[in-house]
Amino acid sequence: MSPYNYLYVAGLLFTIGAVGVVVRRNAIVVFMCIELMLNAANLTLVTFSRINGTLDGQVVAFFTMVVAACEVVVGLAIIVTIYRSRRSASIDDASLLKR
Amino acid sequence: MTTSTSLVYLIALPLAGAVILLLAGRRADKWGHLLATALSASSFGVGLYQLSQMLSRPTEERAVTQKLFTWISVGSFNIDAGILLDQLSICFVLLITGVGTLIHIYSISYMSHDENRRRFFAYLNLFIASMLLLVLGDSYLNLYVGWEGVGLASYLLIGFWNQKPAYATASKKAFVMNRIGDMGLSFAIMIAFATLGSVSFSGVEEASHTASQATLTAIGIMLLIAAAGKSAQFPLQAWLGDAMAGPTPVSALIHAATMVTAGVYLIVRSHFIFDAAPTAQLLVVLVGAVTLTFGALVGTAKDDIKKALAASTMSQIGYMILAAGLGPAGYAFAIMHLLTHGFFKAGMFLGAGSVMHGMNDQVNMRRYGALRKFMPITFATFGLGYLAIIGVPPFAGFYSKDAIIETAFNAGGIKGILLGSTALLGAAITAFYMTRVMVLTFTSPERWEKDQHPHESPWLMWLPMAILAIGSVSTGFLFTRGDSLVHWLSPVFGEHEAHEEHFLPVIVVSGLALTAVVIGVSIALVKYQFSDVDAEAPQNVSIFTRIARKDLLQDSFNESVFMRPGQALTRLLVKTDDKVIDGTVRLVGTTAIGTGSALRKTQTGFARSYAVLILIGAVALIAGIWVVTQ
DSSP states (O other), X not given: OOTHHHHHHHHHHXXXXXXXXXXXXXXXXXXXXXXXXXXXXXXXXXXXXXXXXXXXXXXXXXXXXXXXXXXXXXXXXHHHHHHHHHSOOBTTTOOGGGO | OEEOSXXXXXXXXXXXXXHHHHHHGGGGGTTHHHHHHXXXXXXXXXXXXXXXXXXXXXXXXXXXXXEEEEEEEETTEEEEEEEEEOHHHHHHHHHHHHHHHXXXXXHHHHTTTOTTHHHHHHHXXXXXXXHHHHHHBSBHHHHHHHHHHHHHHHHHHHTTTTTSHHHHHHHHHHHHHHHHHHHHHHHHHHHXXXXXXXXXXXXXXXXXXXXXXXXXXXHHHHHHHHHXXXXXXXXXXXXXXXXXXXXXXXXXXXXXXXXXXXXXXXXXXXXXXXXXXXXXXXXXXXXXXXXXXXXXXXXXXXXXXXXXXXXXXXXXXXXXXXXXXXXXXXXXXXXXXXXXXXXXXXXXXXXXXXXXXXXXXXXXXXXXXXXXXXXXXXXXXXXXXXXXXXXXXXXXXXXXXXXXXXXXXXXXXXHHHHHHHHHHHHHHHHHHHHHHHHIIIIISOXXXXXXXXXXXXXXXXXXXXXXXXXXXXXXXXXXXXXXXXXXHHHHHHOOOOXXXXXXXXXXXXXXXXXXXXXXXXXXXXXXXXSSOOOSSOOSSOOHHXXXXXXXXXXXXXXXXXXXXXXXXXXXXXXXXXXXXXXXXXHHHHHHHHHHHHHHHTXXXXXXXXXXXXXXXXXXXXXXXXXXXXX
């Protein structure tokens, strides 16, 4: 199987993630879409690593995973805190920085 | 040239006094005046010591110098801060420290009720130090430092009672008008440096032999402006009358005996420039002649005793400037009149202070009268000064003023006749207004206000007056005996061949001068002694009297020609600054603020719209890269 197919899958995943971030209001869903985009990026890194026959891309993918894990912890904590204080997980409600 | 190391003490002693008194503050209130007087007196002592040293040397080695330090050293341009004490400077040193010390002594009593007496003495010492620096500097630049110093001291002392707004304004007026003169001096120094390459007296004198006529004339005119500013000469004379706002000892020391004669010193010191620039010299003569008439006319109309004396000072300095403008024949006589005037005018100002002291600070002569009985010592000392200034033989003014009138007549041709007649006319008017002052104050019937208890001043005040009166009597005789002053000063100005042909015989000139004096005195006696004088100044007087009372419209002229256009110009500049320059700056600010608030609208606060923008941006970036690399 041509490794380029992985790239098409990654492009598809990224697009789904991007559209999800833009159109969904629920913070949890938006968060999951961001994870989707991160993993799409990871997939491309690994694919190119395979195509080029080097390990660089795979190493970076590991870094991305670690960072993503940290980000989930912090991000979820923020979302839970906002939900507790405002009884809503809609990101459009959290637009206080406007003023 | 002989050098000495003790010259610096002349300046350092009074300067130390000023510094100590100003820094010590209230702690020095008890002894400050004594310290200041002692330091001024010790400076006089150093002056006397220097004179005795000078007398013990042969004529050509009498001038001494002392290099203090290298002031400016840039490439080939070197200026040393140096002191030059020659036959001319020593005259001034002794006048300044001698009269200065007497006035210190007088002020101890005169200012005893003033809570700021210490500050007053600090300023007096500062003045003495600056004035000594002025006459002792060996270059125009050193002179300039002293020149500014006396200007500052004069400003501080005129405005000493600055809680009265009118007095504060008077000090500012004096300062501003002096600045115009100072500008002349700085231009003269700049021209001298640019064209002659030196600013020291000896360097400029040497270079002046080969310099062009135009250069020397330019320097001469600038020096004349400087002299006119400091010496209250036409057209910069308007500040002197208002300067009488200062305490009377200040008027005696600064605005009669010493500072206002600095202009005469400057011209006489720069004799090598004026001798080689006849145009500038002619202007000096004209300024002197105009001012001596101007001051005399103003003096006839003043009812304020100090302002009458100030007008007289202006007129007498006009005589000195006139003499200084007559070239080598007149320099020594200018200095002689300066010295005798220093004695009799300082004495008369102190006398006026004594009268004010006894009359609750009343200055209006129409409110005096009959004070002879109550203040015999003041009357006697003032009277001797009076006889000296109008030129009655054998008092000092007779010798010095006669010499000037005579030299003016000998100037040659129509110029000589005009100048001589002006000087004679001035002498007649001087006799008139001084007799008027004398009669209104001392001998006419009393016209006092209520609650006046005139009394003689304490001995601390009359002693200096008495010493100055002795000077008014004797100095003229001493200076002219065997032409002693002329010979004493001749090494400074160089020997000049005496005019053998006199326009008029000496005896005729003296006779004419005495006739002029007698006419002036008689008119004044008829008008004021033998007829009643109003206690209020009469208002229905001729237009001439009114103009003279307003100082011959000097202030109106200055205000309409310089002040109002100046104010209009300032307002225009302020407006330009506000509209054009500040406008530009404000425009930059408003543009930035406007752009910012327009851009702020894109910040909605919705995280999703930011995400869209980021997405669009990333896609655009990738598309751009793709297009470029394709």
